[in-house]
Amino acid sequence: MKIKVVYFASLREESKLSEESIELESGKSVADLYELLKQKHNFSLDISKVKMAINDEYVDVNSELKDGNEVVFIPPVAGG
Amino acid sequence: MNNFHIYETKEEASEFKSTFEDSKEYSRTGAKVLFEGIVRNHNELRDDVEKLFYESHKEMAIKEVSKIFDELKEEFDILHIEGYHMTGMLEVRDIAVVIIAYSEHRADAFYAAKKAMDLIKERAPIWKKESYKEEKSKWINH
Numbered sequence: 001m002k003i004k005v006v007y008f009a010s011l012r013e014e015s016k017l018s019e020e021s022i023e024l025e026s027g028k029s030v031a032d033l034y035e036l037l038k039q040k041h042n043f044s045l046d047i048s049k050v051k052m053a054i055n056d057e058y059v060d061v062n063s064e065l066k067d068g069n070e071v072v073f074i075p076p077v078a079g080g
Numbered sequence: 081m082n083n084f085h086i087y088e089t090k091e092e093a094s095e096f097k098s099t100f101e102d103s104k105e106y107s108r109t110g111a112k113v114l115f116e117g118i119v120r121n122h123n124e125l126r127d128d129v130e131k132l133f134y135e136s137h138k139e140m141a142i143k144e145v146s147k148i149f150d151e152l153k154e155e156f157d158i159l160h161i162e163g164y165h166m167t168g169m170l171e172v173r174d175i176a177v178v179i180i181a182y183s184e185h186r187a188d189a190f191y192a193a194k195k196a197m198d199l200i201k202e203r204a205p206i207w208k209k210e211s212y213k214e215e216k217s218k219w220i221n222h
Contacts, residue, residue, distance in 0.1 A: 010207075
């Protein structure tokens, strides 16, 4: 399946990408995807510090991905 | 219509005006609480903050804060709540965020404005990078 990943803030800087497309075998969770990308891009943030969104909605880290999903990993937010 | 906006320029922000004040329902308002979050020159650990860079996932931030506003309307007796957050580079003394809450009696507008800010800080996908006088800028990741 094909997943679009969009990066913001520290993850955008560390990956040097705004977005990328990832080919993934089915049955993988959004957490699996983060661990894979953490290794690929050497992300400094541990998974426990990152929230996840699929198609602009916050989801549980164990949520299963589906073909065509757009994933955003959310580093600790700091609005205000 | 969304009641929360993400602005990228001060020009956009200067044109912000709550449309609620043109509505018929505004006549019921007895209290209007305006909160402005300002860029300060220090944080908990250091006193040489020069600038702040804010970045957002705009669509998701608007959606999430609109949800927060809906929750606050359930929890408090408010007539309307609206606001905006700036993104891009801001300097000390600049306004970073504005929340306006309207209610018939003052307590609800105060409480709702405070809780709106608490929840925005917790849930809105908005990030902040601090620039210092003596050191490389860094994302606030805690």
